[in-house]
Amino acid sequence: MKEKIEQIKTQLLNISISNNEQLEQFRIEYLGKKGVIAELFNDFKQLPPDQKKATGQLVNALKNSAQELYQQSKEQLETDKADKVADDIDYTRPASLTSPGARHPLAITMEEIVSIFRQLGYTLSEGPEIEDDWHIFSALNFPPEHPAREMQDTFFIEKKPDIALRTHTSSVQVRVMENEKPPIRTVSPGRVFRNEAISARAHCIFHQVEGLYISENVSFAHLKHDLYFFARQMFGEKTRIRLRPSYFPFTEPSAEMDVSCNICGGTGCNICKYTGWLEIMGCGMVDPNVLKNCDINPEIYSGFAFGMGVERIAMLKYQIKDIRLFFENDIRFLNQFV
Ligand code: DAH
Numbered sequence: 001m002k003e004k005i006e007q008i009k010t011q012l013l014n015i016s017i018s019n020n021e022q023l024e025q026f027r028i029e030y031l032g033k034k035g036v037i038a039e040l041f042n043d044f045k046q047l048p049p050d051q052k053k054a055t056g057q058l059v060n061a062l063k064n065s066a067q068e069l070y071q072q073s074k075e076q077l078e079t080d081k082a083d084k085v086a087d088d089i090d091y092t093r094p095a096s097l098t099s100p101g102a103r104h105p106l107a108i109t110m111e112e113i114v115s116i117f118r119q120l121g122y123t124l125s126e127g128p129e130i131e132d133d134w135h136i137f138s139a140l141n142f143p144p145e146h147p148a149r150e151m152q153d154t155f156f157i158e159k160k161p162d163i164a165l166r167t168h169t170s171s172v173q174v175r176v177m178e179n180e181k182p183p184i185r186t187v188s189p190g191r192v193f194r195n196e197a198i199s200a201r202a203h204c205i206f207h208q209v210e211g212l213y214i215s216e217n218v219s220f221a222h223l224k225h226d227l228y229f230f231a232r233q234m235f236g237e238k239t240r241i242r243l244r245p246s247y248f249p250f251t252e253p254s255a256e257m258d259v260s261c262n263i264c265g266g267t268g269c270n271i272c273k274y275t276g277w278l279e280i281m282g283c284g285m286v287d288p289n290v291l292k293n294c295d296i297n298p299e300i301y302s303g304f305a306f307g308m309g310v311e312r313i314a315m316l317k318y319q320i321k322d323i324r325l326f327f328e329n330d331i332r333f334l335n336q337f338v
Contacts, residue, residue, distance in 0.1 A: 001043055005058050008036055012065060017073040026073070030066045037063050102338040106207055106326055109314040110189050113209045116233040117187045120226055122211065125186045127172035129193070133162045135171040139293040140250040155193050155204075165193035169210035170250060170307055173286075176212060177294035182301050183215035189310070200322040207310035214286065214296065214303030220253070223283060223304035227257055231280075234313065235262045242277065251284025251305060262316065271319070278316055281308035 012030075017023050030036050040059050047055055114124060127135070137149055147153055148167060157163040172188035188210040196202045213222065224243065231239045239262065243255040258279050261272035268274035283306035288298035311323050318337075320326075325333050 001040075001047070001055060002058065004043075005040065005055075005062055008040075008062060009065075012062075012069060015069065017069075017077075020077060023070070023073055023077060027070060031063075031070060037066060102334050104326075104334065105314050105318060105320075105337045106310055108337060109317065110207060110209065110310050112234065113230075113308070113310065113313065114187055114189055116230050117211060117226075119233075120229060121185055122213075123186045125172055125176050125188045126190060127166075127169070127175045127188065129166055129191055130157065130163060131166040131171050133164070135174045136164060136166050136168070139174040139290065140170055141287050141289045141293070142249045146249065151195070153195055155195055166190075167194050168192050168307060169208040170305070172210055173212045173305055174290075174294055177214065177291070177296055182296060182303075183213075184303070185213045185215075187211045198324065200324065203311070203323050203327065205327070206323070208307055209310060211306045212286070212303065213305075214291075214301055216301060218285075218302045218304060220285060220304070223285070223306070227281075227283065227306060231257075231259045235259055235317070238265070240266070243283075246282060246284075248282055248284060250287050250290050251282075252287045254282065254284035257281050257283055257306070263319070271316075280313060280316070281306050283307070 008030075015026065017026055028035060032038065037059070040062070044052070044055060044059055114122075118124075133149075136154075137146065142148060154167050155165040157165075169188045169190045169192060172190065173186075176184060176186055176188070190208065190210075191205060192208050193205055196204050198204060211226075213226070224241075228241050231241045238260075240260040242258045244258065246254045246256040248254045256279055258277040260266040261269060261276050261278050263269050263271045264276065266276040268276050272278050283304065286303045286305050291298040291301060291303075311326055314320065314326070315323065
């Protein structure tokens, strides 16, 4: 029996396994139920007891080296296969095209507005979209019976009658004035909400940029200067502006600003309804009551404020006729701004 064991040992040394069929063949022949080693164990049972110990050790050692050979060969075949797959990859092949997407036209417009005012030294400030009555209305001098305070116009948060989605970014001016000392020069872009029927011209969610300048001896001439600069940067050097008297509770005097129509150049077209002018924002000198509400002394300080709709500006700039397009995320629309 010892001879047989020696014989198999030398066989194992000379075996070479180079594919899966050979590996399986080896397993059946040597390690299978009816394989060479199983046969040795059968022979072993017939041995006289005094030979069992020494021979048993030899058979076990043989079985271990056959199993080891099997395992090593199996692993080798697996790494060979992985290497081969890696060799098949062509690293010089150009990658497939991925679309990086495009910035949203409202984001582009909002950033352009902010960067124009930044050139004039305005800082950036932001406030919460869910606001209290004080910051949206009361501090801004809205009388208690003002229609904006009605449920039909404003989204109030249920069970908290004092909390609403802000209807304008003017709420941020109050927050800034409460927290900072003049001189203050800031723009506040953001999302606003109004309970309005959705149409081509109006949406219940839209965006505004609010502006505020508070210092000593600020006059209406300063307001006019900054807004004229903005209009020319935004709509072109030839743009003219005009200020029409208006009313807001938080400014006195108040005005509405128009720019000369950038489509017809002021001669009249259907965009400007043949007036030659486009209304783009509200503005005015901050009402002394508002300054007082924010702990700023109106005897020392004065200032101006303005607020514009981002959708309106973007619609004029890109000649978009329906405000709903901004919110539908239709890829055919968005791709035009790549
Ligand atoms: N808050 C106004 C609105 O939503 C816009 C506005 C008008 C803002 C005049 C101002 C301002 O700061 O002075 O319609």
